Amino acid sequence: MGKRPPRDPQTKDVLLEIQRRKRRRSLLAYGGWALAAVALLILFVGAAWATFANDDDVALGENPSFDPSLTTGPATSAPLGPTTTRPPPPRPDTTAGPRAASPPSTTAEPAPVATATTAPPAAPPSPAANAPVIVIDPGHQARGNNELEPIGPGSAERKPKVSSGTRGTTTGIPEHELVLAIGLKLRTLLEQAGAQVLMTREAANVDISNVGRTQLANEARADLYVRIHADGAGSSSTRGIHVLYPAGISGWTDDIAAPSKQAAQIVQSALVRTTGAKDLGLDARTDISGFNWSDVPVILPEIGFMTNPDEDRLLATETYRDKIARGLAEGILEFVGK
Numbered sequence: 341m342g343k344r345p346p347r348d349p350q351t352k353d354v355l356l357e358i359q360r361r362k363r364r365r366s367l368l369a370y371g372g373w374a375l376a377a378v379a380l381l382i383l384f385v386g387a388a389w390a391t392f393a394n395d396d397d398v399a400l401g402e403n404p405s406f407d408p409s410l411t412t413g414p415a416t417s418a419p420l421g422p423t424t425t426r427p428p429p430p431r432p433d434t435t436a437g438p439r440a441a442s443p444p445s446t447t448a449e450p451a452p453v454a455t456a457t458t459a460p461p462a463a464p465p466s467p468a469a470n471a472p473v474i475v476i477d478p479g480h481q482a483r484g485n486n487e488l489e490p491i492g493p494g495s496a497e498r499k500p501k502v503s504s505g506t507r508g509t510t511t512g513i514p515e516h517e518l519v520l521a522i523g524l525k526l527r528t529l530l531e532q533a534g535a536q537v538l539m540t541r542e543a544a545n546v547d548i549s550n551v552g553r554t555q556l557a558n559e560a561r562a563d564l565y566v567r568i569h570a571d572g573a574g575s576s577s578t579r580g581i582h583v584l585y586p587a588g589i590s591g592w593t594d595d596i597a598a599p600s601k602q603a604a605q606i607v608q609s610a611l612v613r614t615t616g617a618k619d620l621g622l623d624a625r626t627d628i629s630g631f632n633w634s635d636v637p638v639i640l641p642e643i644g645f646m647t648n649p650d651e652d653r654l655l656a657t658e659t660y661r662d663k664i665a666r667g668l669a670e671g672i673l674e675f676v677g678k
């Protein structure tokens with residue numbers, strides 16, 4: 341093979357131009373890939389953030405995948421939802437009086453601050469200055485707290501700060517979840533009627549003792565303190581509604597026993613009227629911390645037996661929960677004279 345003939349200048353220029361274009365193309369291609377990689381990274385980070393934010397929201401509501409093992413033991417034994425890992429969201433608080441004097445028994449978490457009627461998104465009309473004040477206490481919480489507290493001021497007798505409650509034997513719904521759902525419905529109805537409403541809790545993952553809840557009602561000078569519970573019994577045939585109220589104990593409840601009993605009577609008949617449930621009447625009690633510490637009229641409606649399959653299933657429906665909330669609201673408003 342002979343020597344390559346030398347390229348003429350024109351051919352050289354063409355070859356150089358071709359090489360220049362090749363280089364430019366590869367640079368452009370490289371830049372394109374780099375841009376695509378950055379875009380993918382942005383998308384990935386965005387998606388991860390969205391997932392995180394959603395989880396955050398869920399934790400403020402009820403826990404649909406409730407684990408029965410969570411209902412026992414002290415509340416501090418394992419990490420809970422985001423309520424324990426971040427400060428609670430700022431909440432509007434239009435309640436009268438400072439919150440600084442909250443009871444020592446509520447020190448475990450900052451969450452149980454009473455939330456006033458003006459919280460979004462319900463946006464009810466602002467209550468008038470003379471509006472009745474109702475404190476709603478949805479019983480229990482996701483985990484009980486077995487630390488003890490005196491059952492009355494100065495008492496040597498002590499009871500657990502808050503028990504974990506019962507649960508639906510058919511539906512599996514925990515009591516704390518049922519009574520919170522009804523409490524929130526009741527708040528809406530009372531606010532629509534012009535009352536000022538405070539909730540002792542609006543979430544499952546809180547730690548507020550029964551005495552702490554009652555001190556909140558005392559500080560708010562509630563016209564009525566309503567503690568919503570559901571019942572459990574050894575026999576699955578036991579069903580119906582009854583309302584508990586404090587028996588008169590000298591130095592503790594003698595000043596609130598009479599108005600409490602009057603409220604219990606009114607609310608019991610309103611509940612039976614709106615639900616058609618079996619009327620189990622009233623129960624005067626001396627053993628309930630949340631009564632014995634109260635300085636304001638207090639009742640504890642037991643809205644049905646979660647150990648009765650029929651009543652448990654009824655209590656799981658929005659229709660029946662609405663009937664209970666309506667009965668409670670009508671009775672409460674009649675008692676406070678609205």
Ligand SMILES: [Zn+2]
Pocket residue numbers: 479480505506515569570571
């Ligand atoms: Zn209960």
